Amino acid sequence: MAASVRASAQNPPARNPPAQNPPGQNPAAGNPPARDRSAQQPPAVSARTDDVRRTAARLFEQSGYSATTMSDIAEALGILPGSLYHHFASKEEIAVDLISSYTGALTELGTAAARRTEPSPAEPEKLLRQLAADVAALAFRHAAAVRLSAYEAPSVSTERFTAAIGFRSAALDRAWRTAVQSLATGGTHPAADLGLLRFTLQQVTSHAPLYYPADARGDETSGHLCDILLHGLLAEAPSFDDLDRSAAHQAALDAISHWGSRDHPAPGLAGADGATDDILAAARREFARRGYEATTIRDIARAAGVGMATLYRRVESKESLLRSIIDVYAGCLDEAFGAVMSADSSDTERLYALTRVFGHASRHFHEESRIVSFGWFGREAASSPVHDYFVATQQRFDVMTALLRHGTRAGSVRPVAAPRELAVHFRSVLWLRFHEHARTSEARAFAFLRQSLLQGAVTRP
Amino acid sequence: MAASVRASAQNPPARNPPAQNPPGQNPAAGNPPARDRSAQQPPAVSARTDDVRRTAARLFEQSGYSATTMSDIAEALGILPGSLYHHFASKEEIAVDLISSYTGALTELGTAAARRTEPSPAEPEKLLRQLAADVAALAFRHAAAVRLSAYEAPSVSTERFTAAIGFRSAALDRAWRTAVQSLATGGTHPAADLGLLRFTLQQVTSHAPLYYPADARGDETSGHLCDILLHGLLAEAPSFDDLDRSAAHQAALDAISHWGSRDHPAPGLAGADGATDDILAAARREFARRGYEATTIRDIARAAGVGMATLYRRVESKESLLRSIIDVYAGCLDEAFGAVMSADSSDTERLYALTRVFGHASRHFHEESRIVSFGWFGREAASSPVHDYFVATQQRFDVMTALLRHGTRAGSVRPVAAPRELAVHFRSVLWLRFHEHARTSEARAFAFLRQSLLQGAVTRP
DNA sequence: GTCTATATATCGATAGAC
DNA sequence: GTCTATCGATATATAGAC
Numbered sequence: 001m002a003a004s005v006r007a008s009a010q011n012p013p014a015r016n017p018p019a020q021n022p023p024g025q026n027p028a029a030g031n032p033p034a035r036d037r038s039a040q041q042p043p044a045v046s047a048r049t050d051d052v053r054r055t056a057a058r059l060f061e062q063s064g065y066s067a068t069t070m071s072d073i074a075e076a077l078g079i080l081p082g083s084l085y086h087h088f089a090s091k092e093e094i095a096v097d098l099i100s101s102y103t104g105a106l107t108e109l110g111t112a113a114a115r116r117t118e119p120s121p122a123e124p125e126k127l128l129r130q131l132a133a134d135v136a137a138l139a140f141r142h143a144a145a146v147r148l149s150a151y152e153a154p155s156v157s158t159e160r161f162t163a164a165i166g167f168r169s170a171a172l173d174r175a176w177r178t179a180v181q182s183l184a185t186g187g188t189h190p191a192a193d194l195g196l197l198r199f200t201l202q203q204v205t206s207h208a209p210l211y212y213p214a215d216a217r218g219d220e221t222s223g224h225l226c227d228i229l230l231h232g233l234l235a236e237a238p239s240f241d242d243l244d245r246s247a248a249h250q251a252a253l254d255a256i257s258h259w260g261s262r263d264h265p266a267p268g269l270a271g272a273d274g275a276t277d278d279i280l281a282a283a284r285r286e287f288a289r290r291g292y293e294a295t296t297i298r299d300i301a302r303a304a305g306v307g308m309a310t311l312y313r314r315v316e317s318k319e320s321l322l323r324s325i326i327d328v329y330a331g332c333l334d335e336a337f338g339a340v341m342s343a344d345s346s347d348t349e350r351l352y353a354l355t356r357v358f359g360h361a362s363r364h365f366h367e368e369s370r371i372v373s374f375g376w377f378g379r380e381a382a383s384s385p386v387h388d389y390f391v392a393t394q395q396r397f398d399v400m401t402a403l404l405r406h407g408t409r410a411g412s413v414r415p416v417a418a419p420r421e422l423a424v425h426f427r428s429v430l431w432l433r434f435h436e437h438a439r440t441s442e443a444r445a446f447a448f449l450r451q452s453l454l455q456g457a458v459t460r461p
Numbered sequence: 462m463a464a465s466v467r468a469s470a471q472n473p474p475a476r477n478p479p480a481q482n483p484p485g486q487n488p489a490a491g492n493p494p495a496r497d498r499s500a501q502q503p504p505a506v507s508a509r510t511d512d513v514r515r516t517a518a519r520l521f522e523q524s525g526y527s528a529t530t531m532s533d534i535a536e537a538l539g540i541l542p543g544s545l546y547h548h549f550a551s552k553e554e555i556a557v558d559l560i561s562s563y564t565g566a567l568t569e570l571g572t573a574a575a576r577r578t579e580p581s582p583a584e585p586e587k588l589l590r591q592l593a594a595d596v597a598a599l600a601f602r603h604a605a606a607v608r609l610s611a612y613e614a615p616s617v618s619t620e621r622f623t624a625a626i627g628f629r630s631a632a633l634d635r636a637w638r639t640a641v642q643s644l645a646t647g648g649t650h651p652a653a654d655l656g657l658l659r660f661t662l663q664q665v666t667s668h669a670p671l672y673y674p675a676d677a678r679g680d681e682t683s684g685h686l687c688d689i690l691l692h693g694l695l696a697e698a699p700s701f702d703d704l705d706r707s708a709a710h711q712a713a714l715d716a717i718s719h720w721g722s723r724d725h726p727a728p729g730l731a732g733a734d735g736a737t738d739d740i741l742a743a744a745r746r747e748f749a750r751r752g753y754e755a756t757t758i759r760d761i762a763r764a765a766g767v768g769m770a771t772l773y774r775r776v777e778s779k780e781s782l783l784r785s786i787i788d789v790y791a792g793c794l795d796e797a798f799g800a801v802m803s804a805d806s807s808d809t810e811r812l813y814a815l816t817r818v819f820g821h822a823s824r825h826f827h828e829e830s831r832i833v834s835f836g837w838f839g840r841e842a843a844s845s846p847v848h849d850y851f852v853a854t855q856q857r858f859d860v861m862t863a864l865l866r867h868g869t870r871a872g873s874v875r876p877v878a879a880p881r882e883l884a885v886h887f888r889s890v891l892w893l894r895f896h897e898h899a900r901t902s903e904a905r906a907f908a909f910l911r912q913s914l915l916q917g918a919v920t921r922p
Numbered sequence: 923g924t925c926t927a928t929a930t931a932t933c934g935a936t937a938g939a940c
Numbered sequence: 941g942t943c944t945a946t947c948g949a950t951a952t953a954t955a956g957a958c
Contacts, residue, residue: 048945070930083946085931296955308957318956509923531952544924546953757933769935770942779934 049087052077056094057144061209065095065152066293067377092161095148099164102145105138106206110172113179124182129226131179132201133219135172136208140218143209150207151291151374176202183230183458192457196448197229199437204428211428216421224417225425232456233404233422235414238348240450248345248353255336256360276314279304283321288367291374292322322371323385329368330389333361337396347407348454351426354400355453358430359446366433397423429453510548513538517555518605522670526556526613527754528838553622556609560625563606566599567667571633574640585643590687592640593662594680596633597669601679604670611668612752612835637663644691644919653918657909658690660898665889672889677882685878686886693917694865694883696875699809701911709806709814716797717821737775740765744782749828752835753783780839783832784846790829791850794822798857808868809915812887815861816914819891820907827894858884890914 055076059068070091074081088094113131139146149165180198184190190197204211205222212221243249282304286295297318301311315321340353362369376384401423407413408422416422430453434445451457516537520529531552535542549555574592600607610626641659645651651658665672666683673682704710743765747756758779762772776782801814823830837845862884868874869883877883891914895906912918 046944069928071928079945080947081929082931082933082948086945089931091930297957298955312956312958507923530950532950540923541925542951543926543953543955547923550953552952758935759933768943770944773935774941 052084052087053094053097057098060095060098061144061147063377064291064293064374065091065148066291092158095152096160096164098142098145099149099161100167102138102142102149103164103167103169105142106135106172107169109134109138110169110175113175114171124179124185124188125226125230127182128179128201128230129219129223131175132205132222132226135202135205136212136222137218139206139208140214143214146207146209150210152294188458190457191455191459192451193444193448194457195438196434196440196445197452197457199434200229200429200432200448200452201226203432212424221417221421224421225428227416228422228425229429229452230456230458231414232452232454233351233413233416233426234348234454235412237455238352240352243349243352243450246343246345246349246353248340248343248349249356251339251343252336252353252356255332255339256357256364258335259332259360259364275306275310279306279311279314280321280324284325284367284371287322287325288370292318292371293374293377319385325368326372326385326389329365329372330392332365333357333396334392336361337399341399341403346412347403347410348412350403351407351413352450352454354426355430355449356446358427359449360442362431362433363435363442363445366435369431397427400426426453513545513548514555514558518559521556521559522605522608524838525752525754525835526552526609527752553619556613557621557625559603559606560610560622561628563599563603563610564625564628564630566603567596567633568630570595570599571630571636574636575632585640585646585649586687586691588643589640589662589691590680590684592636593666593683593687596663596666597673597683598679600667600669601675604675607668607670611671613755649919651918652916652920653912654905654909655918656899657895657901657906658913658918660895661690661890661893661909661913662687664893673885682878682882685882686889688877689883689886690890690913691917691919692875693913693915694812694874694877694887695809695915696873698916699813701813704810704813704911707804707806707810707814709801709804709810710817712800712804713797713814713817716793716800717818717825719796720793720821720825736767736771740767740772740775741782741785745786745828745832748783748786749831753779753832754835754838780846786829787833787846787850790826790833791853793826794818794857795853797822798860802860802864807873808864808871809873811864812868812874813911813915815887816891816910817907819888820910821903823892823894824896824903824906827896830892830894858888861887887914 052073056068056073059072059076062068063072070081070084073094074084077084088097113134116127116130152161152165176198180194180201183194183197204225208216208218208222212218279300283295283300286299286303289295297311298308300318300321301308304311306314336357337354340350340357343350343353345353372386372389376386376390381387401420404413404422404426405419408415408419413419413422417425430449434440434448435442513534517529517534520533520537523529524533531542531545534555535545538545549558574595577588577591613622613626637659641655641662644655644658665686669677669679669683673679740761744756744761747760747764750756758772759769761779761782762769765772767775797818798815801811801818804811804814806814833847833850837847837851839845842848862881865874865883865887866880869876869880874880874883878886891910895901895909896903
């Protein structure tokens with residue numbers, strides 16, 4: 001509960017099936033030699049089925065796919081688990097239904113946007129904001145699907161699930177490409193990597209409910225994001241050379257350099273010898289691959305190349321493994337963040353240094369950041385391995401907000417939005433997984449981050 | 462229990478895997494992108510695993526695949542159901558393991574037999590008996606596999622299961638072909654359809670535990686079967702024309718002709734109108750396809766083209782459906798059998814007439830005969846829908862035995878074996894599903910039955 | 923190799939709305 | 941009379957932890 005940042009968004013009745021068998025042409029009719037149970041329950045279109053859909057969406061959104069059980073869904077509906085199978089053939093089918101509904105809506109949006117964008121690229125920025133707002137609003141209406149496709153992709157790797165998640169709307173891609181490219185025309189000149197700008201906008205807007213609180217009005221918030229990326233957070237264009245030499249940045253570089261080794265002593269474990277480290281590394285890899293819930297200790301043992309008995313000699317429990325991993329991670333982040341904040345530097349220099357720190361962290365700790373993104377859905381959130389991490393994250397976020405507020409008041413930060421919202425945007429962009437996009441190098445990613453976030457991706461009029 | 466005709470046979474430890482992965486070449490090693498749970502548990506070769514195998518075999522043999530639960534197996538072993546999955550990845554895998562073991566052994570036997578048979582076909586009959594004895598003995602050692610492949614084939618139609626069952630040893634086929642064809646050489650002349658003779662021997666021997674009591678010594682019993690098929694049950698070669706005109710045969714034909722319609726009133730059902738008959742016909746078809754246990758009422762409703770509510774308005778329960786089907790069936794059989802036995806005819810004429818009756822019944826009631834072959838494994842066997850049928854069957858069997866005893870004493874029946882055993886052979890051959898073999902017509906099947914069973918498939922020396 | 927707990931799913935059967 | 945939604949029981953299977 002404490003881990004869940006947002007309250008639930010209301011998903012309106014999701015539109016239904018993209019493809020439906022015409023009656024009388026049922027492939028399961030006739031005399032099949034074997035029974036085909038998969039085609040048994042068509043995705044019915046009834047009010048009650050929609051209740052199920054909405055309830056499941058709410059729970060999936062809160063807790064993710066693995067941690068949401070059919071019993072949870074049934075209980076929320078006030079029926080028995082078996083009764084759910086009257087409405088959906090399987091748990092997977094519910095998820096696929098939700099995801100398909102989202103991707104279908106995205107495609108529609110893309111098609112409509114393409115029509116709208118083509119004719120008059122006279123006001124490129126306005127068109128970009130419109131697209132961002134539309135996508136973000138849609139993402140909010142399909143918050144469960146967003147969560148399922150963002151986090152659970154590899155965890156439930158059945159064919160249908162993967163296919164539903166892997167779907168990309170070519171029309172929407174084209175709309176984004178057109179909107180961003182049109183920045184290069186007219187009165188503005190692009191100063192930042194437009195490929196990464198497009199990636200950033202596409203990622204953040206289509207995953208809006210993961211980053212923005214549910215009460216954020218999608219169009220306004222996404223408009224602020226565009227403003228920041230295109231024109232920067234800072235009131236005055238800084239000199240990056242000067243910033244590089246600042247005390248805060250030097251502190252950041254110094255702290256980051258300590259992350260190089262993963263051989264920190266592992267608290268909570270018996271001893272930290274080679275074999276234990278192997279297990280820890282394997283656990284980190286596996287947890288990152290499909291989340292804590294969906295990873296079994298047998299997966300970890302196999303990945304580490306040890307037997308179950310060996311694993312349990314080295315490790316207290318599955319939970320303690322997660323704790324070790326997260327503690328190291330949280331420690332590194334806190335250390336670097338603290339070093340930056342306690343350096344004798346200006347607000348601008350600190351923002352620059354934080355860009356360096358988190359730009360590096362999202363790459364260096366890409367496994368850890370993925371693990372925590374799955375969340376924690378055990379019984380007592382207060383004693384969970386990720387609880388301390390979430391608390392520390394919140395504290396850093398508050399400090400960042402204070403920093404931006406101070407900058408806003410001092411005039412060094414442009415008052416695009418309230419400081420807290422600025423912090424949200426700053427964080428969401430910094431944590432994007434640029435390394436997963438077109439083999440983007442860290443240097444390229446950092447160049448984009450500092451240019452767009454601080455100075456702006458386009459030169460000012 | 463009362464339904465189970467035979468006591469359990471002791472399966473000696475089944476020999477294990479035909480193909481085994483060499484260690485160190487495990488395909489599941491390395492870093493698969495998705496988890497492959499199916500390859501998780503190799504079919505281990507440990508003493509305990511073999512306990513599991515044997516216990517499962519015993520229960521499968523007694524109750525069949527569907528009616529044997531993992532809990533049953535676990536309970537018999539004194540462990541909890543979940544613990545079974547340490548030994549086998551699934552229930553299906555146990556069955557496939559058992560079946561593969563049998564088919565592997567059959568192939569070995571076929572290869573060895575081919576070597577043995579080829580060189581000297583001087584004594585064809587002896588070679589045939591040897592092959593029959595070897596196959597029957599092997600079938601007894603794999604009684605569970607025999608039952609699984611004979612009855613459960615379409616009921617559990619997963620790919621692996623079907624593949625395991627569908628496997629036929631070309632080597633063994635060849636051995637049978639050679640052995641039977643060599644009857645046409647030397648001093649004997651074939652008088653019956655050798656193709657059907659081969660089918661008969663192959664079927665009965667490879668399913669020996671289904672037909673013969675567990676205490677029957679495989680080689681001796683199968684020797685008697687060969688004797689009967691090659692030289693006939695009767696001491697004197699009869700004239701089929703005379704037998705055709707006998708009162709018993711006329712009674713048989715008369716009784717059989719009444720079977721033509723399936724519109725008997727259906728006891729146990731509310732009313733017997735068209736819809737109910739459709740349901741009944743669908744149930745018969747579905748039960749025959751995969752057995753009572755594995756057929757769901759949803760299968761039946763779908764096959765009948767009605768909804769569940771309609772079905773339950775017409776039909777009291779799944780069990781009552783079975784009862785209706787079996788009752789009609791049992792009535793027809795009893796009527797025909799009684800007509801033959803009460804006719805004013807000789808033993809020989811009666812045997813001939815019974816050949817006619819059952820030769821026709823196994824075709825006309827092929828669905829019903831298949832349904833009862835699955836058996837009944839509910840709680841109280843005494844009140845089961847098939848109980849009356851089994852009792853009547855046993856009574857007919859006793860009457861048949863008495864008939865053969867009388868004939869033996871009177872000298873009209875050759876004393877190949879004890880009358881009871883003769884009845885077993887007579888029954889096993891009469892109920893073979895000739896119509897499933899190479900589109901054999903009823904006329905051809907009957908010609909073969911009367912020739913081989915009564916006169917002998919080869920002319921006497 | 924086994925236990926404990928629990929997940930997903932199936933199935934026979936029924937109640938009640940329309 | 942037919943269909944929708946549900947129950948209650950139980951099956952197969954997985955997972956954490958010895």
